[in-house]
Amino acid sequence: MARFGLIGKNIDYSFSRGYFGDKFKALGLDHTYENVDLQSTEELAVFFKQPLPFQGLNVTIPYKAAVIPYLDELDSVAEAIGAVNTIKITADGRRIGYNTDHYGFLKALEPFLPLEDRSALILGTGGAAAAIVHTLANLDFRIQFVSREASDSALSYEQVSRYVILDHLLIVNCTPLGTHPHTEQSPTIPYDFITNNHLLFDLVYNPEVTTFMKNGAKLGAATTNGYQMLVGQAEKAWEIWNS
CATH class of the missing domain: 3.40.50.720 (NAD(P)-binding Rossmann-like Domain)
Known part of the structure; x- marks a missing residue:
């Protein structure tokens, strides 16, 4: 089982949780996808100070730029755009930011x-x-x-x-x-x-x-x-x- 999630604020409406939930079910995967609802940049900072039990995260407004200081590496496209909406967490805990919106x-x-x-x-x-x-x-x-x-x-x-x-x-x-x-x-x-x-x-x-x-x-x-x-x-x- 792998854990994935979405970081954002007031995200009960989220497209991502339903989409990936359906995807995992269709593929027969015992993965989970959860909303990580953070109400402030202070809560965001606290979240990233801990080891993250996720293999991947999506990021939505208002944190697409705010997450960047907490990442170990940025893909060149994310760096050019100045925003991250996807984070890959490697086996050794490195956090790599990407932008897939483009x-x-x-x-x-x-x-x-x-x-x-x-x-x-x-x-x-x-x-x-x-x-x-x-x-x-x-x-x-x-x-x-x-x-x-x-x-x-x-x-x-x-x-x-x-x-x-x-x-x-x-x-x-x-x-x-x-x-x-x-x-x-x-x-x-x-x-x-x-x-x-x-x-x-x-x-x-x-x-x-x-x-x-x-x-x-x-x-x-x-x-x-x-x-x-x-x-x-x-x-x-x-x-x-x-x-």
Whole structure:
């Protein structure tokens, strides 16, 4: 039997526990997967001070960057992104950090490629955006950030014009807006300028069809949620734990 788990805060909703539980059952493995719900960075520090009885861990918000000081080694991709969502614990107790979010996003995006133009509007500049941008940069996409306040690196939502929408055929919602139970919410962009050449990719997966996606679909855009990205990153984590 091997133990695996997810580190996060308020994670009863977790995709990972159910997914891996079903996976272990299907494979006939007597493994366990448990939520490690930590309410503060202080609790995170205490957790990592002890020997960890796990073979592997996933990490979700808000600890993807906060775990890095407690690791012995970082994969080059995790180091480039600045966030870890997968930890492999070796037989001698070494903790190695990886980021599989970028892989999951790529696998979820591939069925929609190529777009007519490699241009992406990234809604949100938080930790969720880092892996997305890493993937898109490697695909030679032009990238424009949108944030609540304008800066040298981002437009404000008020600055997203008809031209901005038409000039970016991939629009990725990296914010939590629209997540259950606040399903009526969505990023405030001028959806009227969306076309059938657009792809709206929502990292939110609950509900299955978000308001962001509905707003794009009304105008003929392709849409997808974050579920397949989660599946892709989970399968990559499983591969890492077993390598």
